[in-house]
Amino acid sequence: MELEKTLQMNTLFSFYGPLLTKKQQEYMQLYYGEDYSLGEIAEDFEISRQAVYDNVRRSETILLDYEAKLHLVEDFDYKQRVLDEARTYALETYPNDSTLLELLQEVSYEPKREGK
The missing domain is CATH 1.10.10.10 (Winged helix-like DNA-binding domain superfamily/Winged helix DNA-binding domain)
Incomplete structure (x- = not known):
């Protein structure tokens, strides 16, 4: 396989x-x-x-x-890529903005799984 x-x-x-x-x-x-x-x-x-x-x-x-x-997987992958780019940009451009970094940390795109 x-x-x-x-x-x-x-x-x-x-x-x-x-x-x-x-x-x-x-x-x-x-x-x-x-x-x-x-x-x-x-x-x-x-x-x-x-x-x-x-x-x-x-x-x-x-x-x-x-x-x-x-297209749930496709949409998830796209949003994850954009979120990763936003996180990288924020870390490079606004490294001292703890509120922004905390908000980005809170945003998480994880698929819902049975039992969770």
């Missing part, structure tokens, strides 16, 4: 995971989050490896479709 795809799926899952079914969430968490093999997941759930594969691929497609329509 390539690292870039794993990172992409984990990011999409952090944004859209709650929109998947419970089984889809479990399979995706095990496969991408905990690096289980398809065979290990199939054994744990007492189903075929093919059934796990089909479910994981269907879930990937759903997550990609959500992002194509909603």
Whole structure:
């Protein structure tokens, strides 16, 4: 499994995971989050490896479709870049403005995750 795809799926899952079914969430968490093999997941759930594969691929497609329509990850990444630029600018230009630096520290763009 390539690292870039794993990172992409984990990011999409952090944004859209709650929109998947419970089984889809479990399979995706095990496969991408905990690096289980398809065979290990199939054994744990007492189903075929093919059934796990089909479910994981269907879930990937759903997550990609959500992002194509909603752009939450894209928007998050853009806002994070802008915030980083603003923070850098403030540190360089206004290093003694503690109020500005505290406000920038308070602004945090983190995806909402289930259970948090």
